[in-house]
Amino acid sequence: MLLEVRELQVEFRTRDGVAHAVNGVSYAVDAGETLAVLGESGSGKSVTAQAVMGIFDMPPGRITGGQIFFQGRDLLKLREEERRRIRGAGMAMIFQDALSALNPVLSVGDQLGEMFVVHRGMSKKDARARAVELMERVRIPAAAQRVRDYPHQFSGGMRQRIMIAMALALEPALVIADEPTTALDVTVQAQVMDLLAELQREYRMGLILITHDLGVVADVADRIAVMYAGKIVESAPVRDIYKAPAHPYTRGLLDSIPRLDQKGQELYAIKGLPPNLLDIPPGCSFHPRCPMAQDVCRTDEPALQEVSDVRGSACHFWRECLHDRDH
Ligand SMILES: Nc1ncnc2c1ncn2[C@@H]1O[C@H](COP(=O)(O)OP(=O)(O)OP(=O)(O)O)[C@@H](O)[C@H]1O
Ligand code: SF4
């Protein structure tokens, strides 16, 4: 297994108390596999990814439990220097906002080239040639000229392509894309997502795709992990989830996707708000919003149970959910 996160726990000390952002998350990604991590804002998707990358601020953040194995090594036991090396060449991250992730005062050619100079010991001239190749690879028109331009001179979609090029420059084994297309127009979103999926196949990298849009993952992901209040509540192959969700929260997310055949009808929305992480409800943390909640849900916390050998659900009533066809 390329990456294995086991029972990860992360908390933040805030003025008002301790925010339990990640509460025992386990997931795994193999080479050539795409895992989509899904969930509403604040569910802990980014914090989990930042813990894997080793890039969140401690303090206020603190990893209070769990392990992260990357190519067989427990990252949480490595020295910062070793982690930095892995972060440079073994794994890379693509962020939502390319404009703030790229350096505004360096041309894109210099930024791309620097990766090859620093990590591969190339000459500036060779590095520049590789930068142009990479820009062509992510289909930036007139790459040989545009390599001198600065990030702000590109459109949002083109900038996102440049960030993808930066992430893939050193051919990392793992790429984490955190809402890579959220800031783009819908048509550009699809193009950038297609490009990412194509490169992922070609390089056979493991990809973690963080999104709150279930619509985009159907074509590109192999598996889906659904997060709620810092936990994985359902984990399954994409086709299983689309056929029938085994958790009421996943069902709510599925029902919230706009569908062409329902044009004009009011869009379903999961009622209520995500919980306050300073004070997560007892029992099943989703119970205040769950249409299937029973008394037991308010007191007993459901563990992630095996639905099949490739699927898990943290719901006391996953069987009923799975078979509720008239929904
Ligand atoms: N720097 C921080 N200081 C304090 N709390 C934080 C910090 N970063 C994250 N958190 C807490 O962790 C929770 C989870 O944050 P995270 O960024 O992982 O959410 P997310 O699932 O990625 O949401 P989104 O879809 O909005 O990006 C937040 O709701 C917040 O309570
Ligand atoms: S355990 Fe209960 S409250 Fe939680 S998702 Fe299942 S039915 Fe809903």
Ligand SMILES: [Mg+2]
């Ligand atoms: Mg996030």
